[in-house]
Amino acid sequence: MTQPRREILQKLTPVLTKRWLSPDAWKMDVYxxxxxxxxxxxxxDVHPDDLIQLIKDSGLRGRGGAGFPTGxxxxxxxxGDGKPHYLVINADEGEPGTCKDxxxxxxxxxxxxxxxxxxSYAIRASRAFIYIRGEAVxxxxxxxxxxxxxxxxxxxxxxILGSGFDLELVVHSGAGAYICGEETALxxxxxxxxxxxxxxxxxxxxxxxxxxxxxxxxxxxxxSVPYIVLGGADWWKSMGTEKSSGPMIYSLSGxxxxxxxxxxxxxxxxRELIELxxxxxxxxxxxxxxxxxxxxxxxxxxxxxxxxxxxxxAAAGSILGTTAxxxxxxxxxxxxxxxRWLEFYHHESCGKCTPCREGNYWMVRTYRRIxxxxxxxxxxxxxxxxxxxxxGRSFCGLGDGAATPVMSTLxxxxxxxxxxxxxxxxxRLSAKALVxxx
Amino acid sequence: xTNTEVEFSPAAAPLAQRLLPAALEIIxxxxxxxxxxxxxxxxxxxxxxxxxxxPNGVAFCAEVLGINKAQVGAVATxxxxxxxxxxxxxxxxxxxxxxCNVLGGQEVYDQLSEHLGVGHDETTGDGRITLEHxxxxxxxxxxxxxxxxxxxxxxEATPDTAIGLVExxxxxxxxxxxxxxxxxxxxxxxxxxxxxxxxxxxxxxxxLAGAPTLxxxxxxxxxxxxxxxxxxxxPITKTKPSPREENKGKVATVVDKVKSxxxxxxxxxxxKTTRAGDVKDPQTRTAEQRNPDASTPDKTGTADEKKPxxxxxxxxxxxxxxxxxxxxxxxxxxxxxxxxx
Numbered sequence: 001m002t003q004p005r006r007e008i009l010q011k012l013t014p015v016l017t018k019r020w021l022s023p024d025a026w027k028m029d030v031y032x033x034x035x036x037x038x039x040x041x042x043x044x045d046v047h048p049d050d051l052i053q054l055i056k057d058s059g060l061r062g063r064g065g066a067g068f069p070t071g072x073x074x075x076x077x078x079x080g081d082g083k084p085h086y087l088v089i090n091a092d093e094g095e096p097g098t099c100k101d102x103x104x105x106x107x108x109x110x111x112x113x114x115x116x117x118x119x120s121y122a123i124r125a126s127r128a129f130i131y132i133r134g135e136a137v138x139x140x141x142x143x144x145x146x147x148x149x150x151x152x153x154x155x156x157x158x159x160i161l162g163s164g165f166d167l168e169l170v171v172h173s174g175a176g177a178y179i180c181g182e183e184t185a186l187x188x189x190x191x192x193x194x195x196x197x198x199x200x201x202x203x204x205x206x207x208x209x210x211x212x213x214x215x216x217x218x219x220x221x222x223x224s225v226p227y228i229v230l231g232g233a234d235w236w237k238s239m240g241t242e243k244s245s246g247p248m249i250y251s252l253s254g255x256x257x258x259x260x261x262x263x264x265x266x267x268x269x270x271r272e273l274i275e276l277x278x279x280x281x282x283x284x285x286x287x288x289x290x291x292x293x294x295x296x297x298x299x300x301x302x303x304x305x306x307x308x309x310x311x312x313x314a315a316a317g318s319i320l321g322t323t324a325x326x327x328x329x330x331x332x333x334x335x336x337x338x339x340r341w342l343e344f345y346h347h348e349s350c351g352k353c354t355p356c357r358e359g360n361y362w363m364v365r366t367y368r369r370i371x372x373x374x375x376x377x378x379x380x381x382x383x384x385x386x387x388x389x390x391x392g393r394s395f396c397g398l399g400d401g402a403a404t405p406v407m408s409t410l411x412x413x414x415x416x417x418x419x420x421x422x423x424x425x426x427x428r429l430s431a432k433a434l435v436x437x438x
Numbered sequence: 439x440t441n442t443e444v445e446f447s448p449a450a451a452p453l454a455q456r457l458l459p460a461a462l463e464i465i466x467x468x469x470x471x472x473x474x475x476x477x478x479x480x481x482x483x484x485x486x487x488x489x490x491x492x493p494n495g496v497a498f499c500a501e502v503l504g505i506n507k508a509q510v511g512a513v514a515t516x517x518x519x520x521x522x523x524x525x526x527x528x529x530x531x532x533x534x535x536x537x538c539n540v541l542g543g544q545e546v547y548d549q550l551s552e553h554l555g556v557g558h559d560e561t562t563g564d565g566r567i568t569l570e571h572x573x574x575x576x577x578x579x580x581x582x583x584x585x586x587x588x589x590x591x592x593x594e595a596t597p598d599t600a601i602g603l604v605e606x607x608x609x610x611x612x613x614x615x616x617x618x619x620x621x622x623x624x625x626x627x628x629x630x631x632x633x634x635x636x637x638x639x640x641x642x643x644x645x646l647a648g649a650p651t652l653x654x655x656x657x658x659x660x661x662x663x664x665x666x667x668x669x670x671x672x673p674i675t676k677t678k679p680s681p682r683e684e685n686k687g688k689v690a691t692v693v694d695k696v697k698s699x700x701x702x703x704x705x706x707x708x709x710k711t712t713r714a715g716d717v718k719d720p721q722t723r724t725a726e727q728r729n730p731d732a733s734t735p736d737k738t739g740t741a742d743e744k745k746p747x748x749x750x751x752x753x754x755x756x757x758x759x760x761x762x763x764x765x766x767x768x769x770x771x772x773x774x775x776x777x778x779x
Contacts, residue, residue: 012658013665047678054674096535096574103651134519137588138618144635145642163682170467173631175478176518192477194516232672253578260579260653326537340536344573
């Protein structure tokens with residue numbers, strides 16, 4: 001393990017992660033001592049429109065993967081339309097590799113709640129929901145406790161701090177469906193249906209939850225809001241790059257010395273992050289990695305100096321996504337890795353769109369055949385063709401997400417596929433695993 | 439539909455007898471005409487009694503919401519966490535998604551499966567353990583991970599640590615999990631999934647953050663790295679008065695009166711309404727903590743009033759004509775501007 005150099009350490013920007021160091025920050029009194037709810041008091045003295053402008057000025061972009069400008073999204077909510085408005089927080093963290101929201105909600109739940117109150121005030125919503133992944137039980141436990149504390153303190157409920165503003169906040173546990181991380185599927189799930197994506201338009205800003213104007217934001221996005229309210233848009237923009245402002249929690253996992261959460265300004269490179277993480281694991285050389293979860297096209301060792309912001313990763317042919325960087329080495333097989341992801345997408349496909357439902361079913365089987373040493377050259381064409389037919393042909397991003405590891409490994413690691421087909425690599429799956437595969 | 443007068447069918451009646459009050463409480467969380475939103479928590483609630491969603495559970499949810507059983511069944515079969523068959527006391531999940539998989543998760547799962555003699559979604563004969571392989575559990579920095587009833591139980595799991603865990607569970611012990619709260623039964627966990635607070639004293643405080651979670655922020659702390667120029671009082675550009683300011687003169691409920699008395703009273707008003715001196719407002723505490731040598735700022739003063747002085751005259755005029763509301767107002771008028779129902 002190597003020590004990071006001083007100039008690399010300076011790239012750390014502990015903002016959202018800072019309170020995690022205080023073991024009791026999930027309690028109201030400790031949170032309040034650490035600047036908690038100061039932003040709410042400040043925000044309630046400002047007109048909601050001015051708050052939306054502040055968020056626009058900060059350049060904050062969604063932390064859930066798509067990077068949509070948050071202030072713009074809030075501004076899309078029609079005001080004075082006589083309809084109820086809703087804020088829905090997407091806490092259905094499940095993108096493979098992503099593990100930034102769970103610790104945030106577990107160790108600093110009030111920051112999310114404070115952000116939710118401010119955001120609701122800005123878009124004039126009197127009900128907000130946190131849709132949390134069902135499996136995230138400890139985070140949900142802490143959140144529910146925090147909501148009760150906030151209610152008792154008058155930060156939630158009627159006439160919050162004498163402002164005339166009311167807000168009910170409900171923590172709603174999901175039930176184990178990855179697809180519900182997609183915003184329209186999440187809304188369907190929250191309405192009590194199967195979580196299946198909706199056709200857009202209309203977008204949630206016009207017809208979201210209960211067909212009313214709704215903002216759906218990621219946990220990291222909403223938890224950023226109190227800091228912007230306190231520190232201002234210019235301070236926020238002092239971190240990150242011109243078009244991708246602010247700090248971001250990078251989740252590093254895999255073949256590195258110290259996996260973990262590293263909060264840095266957007267635009268840091270993988271090389272720098274690996275240095276912060278103490279280097280690669282001894283005996284491992286970087287081979288491929290996901291920039292933002294498995295649904296973003298894989299990158300390779302040659303992309304190690306790509307700026308990890310929305311523009312930089314896009315220029316490299318991938319997507320910043322959730323900045324969940326799973327790092328694989330020369331000892332990991334990209335074909336095997338892709339197969340396992342596809343098993344996941346196959347399992348999680350909601351079944352609404354035929355390309356995704358059927359395509360994943362067949363791609364999984366093709367991979368099993370290749371990995372058991374029975375693959376043919378035609379299988380590679382089948383995979384490419386199937387992936388091409390899924391990509392862009394489904395309602396939501398799950399289909400695209402499933403196609404991308406296939407397309408990117410075929411592009412970068414064709415030789416690894418050929419090694420299975422031509423018998424240079426020993427089969428990874430036994431015939432037992434192949435029942436029904438052909 | 440969602441009233442207490444519902445006549446339950448013989449299939450649903452036994453569950454209704456035990457679960458109806460909780461079910462109504464769940465339904466009340468959602469807008470009045472949107473009770474179907476309660477379906478997911480209701481299905482979790484059903485599992486508190488049955489450990490899985492049986493046809494009776496489906497009937498109960500359907501009848502309490504006034505929808506049909508097919509609609510409930512369609513939802514119940516869509517989500518992984520609603521179990522179709524009876525489950526054990528503990529649900530042991532091993533992540534076998536790609537990253538955990540290559541770091542050993544698959545081996546952990548395979549050996550556990552062999553050791554217990556059960557496969558995916560199957561329960562041991564003694565009724566203690568239901569085993570499953572899970573998809574990404576959002577703890578990749580601790581890979582491979584094993585959860586018990588969804589709480590993180592083992593980080594960086596090996597076949598040995600996983601088998602050790604299930605053996606303890608089967609022997610009736612409840613070992614301390616790595617980062618989750620103390621272990622309960624799967625049925626008890628369903629109560630929390632239905633949205634109720636954990637009834638166990640101290641459970642919410644369990645589970646410290648592990649080293650990987652804190653790695654970046656600890657590095658920053660050790661090397662004195664912080665984001666410079668963070669000033670809590672950075673002004674927000676105001677182009678119009680806030681509703682609170684427009685509401686000036688109208689007032690707050692009693693609760694808020696007490697609160698504002700504590701945090702932001704005008705000087706002359708303080709003595710009367712401030713509660714006993716044990717309640718410090720957050721700004722005072724922050725100030726004390728940040729600058730322990732300085733004398734505590736006058737509490738009766740200026741918590742809300744340390745706003746920066748506007749630099750341009752127009753803004754200053756605007757500010758002075760729009761004083762913040764919330765203090766010292768006569769009680770009685772609860773008119774709210776945000777109430778748009």
